[in-house]
Amino acid sequence: MSFMTNKDGSAIQFEQLIAHFEERSGASPLLEHCVHFEDAGAVGRYGDLSLRSAFQPLFLADSMRAAAHEALLRVDDDRQRSISPEQAFRIPKTPERIVHFDRLCRTIHAINFAAQAGPDAVLYLNVDGRHLLNVQGGTHGTFFEALLGHCGLRPGQVVLEILESRINDFGRLTEAIAAYLQRGFGIAIDDFGCRNSNFDRLWRLSPDIVKLDRSLIVQSTANPRARKILPKLVEIIHDLGARVVCEGIETVSQHSLAVDAGVDMLQGYLYARPAERLQHRPTSPMAGTAARHPPGF
Template structure:
């Protein structure tokens, strides 16, 4: 049984979803995600659990979730990958004065701050200026910082400019819009270019199929996350086949010029056929129209 923690008559457990680096064509880290049940076998949405909580309760839940993720991850830690942990802006403000305690909590579970990235959630907080200070305190302790769900609520260009995150994670709706609308598809590379110019690496979330993965790769995404590669699980997914699938997608379409410049060795050949490519028939949709 995976570790669990009780909170407000609910039982909380951790699951982890892998995040893949495009340039390396391999696993880069995991996002810790929370699962809650009101009774055995009766799962509830985390948003439903959060709804109605006051600020003090949000801070308590946030801290509880991070502790649970750290404890669970430490029990299966491969020793090299980054762990992405959600951090509600309200909790970030509350933790701003205790960044050393956060570092101590990470160290207690045998992890180094350099392997932890705090994802600032898209919700509002009482003072965006104090949020900037809170993020600076995290960085001083050696943690990386990401902005989650860009394109939703307060996760926007204003917050990017203020926080200067190491990573920006595009909300799944951004990719969904690009897949469903030609204009939005043409805009996606420009959006990623702007975020790169701001100094952030870009994670595209919500990769559900190879078409979405190809759009993200062609648009210049640095990292990919979604059910196409692996669903969230209590066990850490690190399947060599998944890496082969990603590398074959890179060969099929080729990454953006910016990504190609960072690839070691010669650039991958576009649309090269291979035995791995033959094995991907079940993963591929009908011929995909290349973005002009």
């Protein structure tokens, strides 16, 4: 298959894309047939693992319209056993294979997203922290910008999610984020509020988006003190110039608390579960109930 077609009718330059991927990733037995196509779309191959895409929408809190979609990895081995993304990302050990695996996952997601998305659609992609530390010389984004071009996507349509609390080398992290921002990528700090997350890092990184860890909304549901703190946390992040996503929403009460707190976007099983096809409206009956109630119901 030499090309796939984007939603707008333009072609994904498949042969050029794979040539670019293999040329920049280096020679390795793992690269043989690293991407192929099934009815559901592009599938990656890494050793005995098959890598597929699932997409979960992020909804605007004021209109419940999908503002973007986050790509999530789905992994199976040759025996059709499901493997968690966390397990899969622990398999590559050397710097070269870590970079290769991270790029392969993002390549699969970009192809599958571009085949469905409109011309201004936004894609959220997770980046392995080890990848950031293993790419040298502030060249982050060079490879991926060219790859996106073969898919008909622009860096401005992509938000890279970074789990900064797991990266100890803050200097390298800052260098990576600066390089991505210079190329036009959006930056989201993921799972803020867990582990070693702190406002000092947030202030110095200046991300476009902050995604609150699910534990914050869960605590706010059960703990009156946490409930009072959540709106203040959102206000501080807004003052830093970033938008706020509350993820992991599973109940109507969590939806109400998040909206009351002033978050900009919502994500979670209450609205839509990850799926191969892009979803643009909430699919859950509970989400419809939540959307009809004003904040504070």
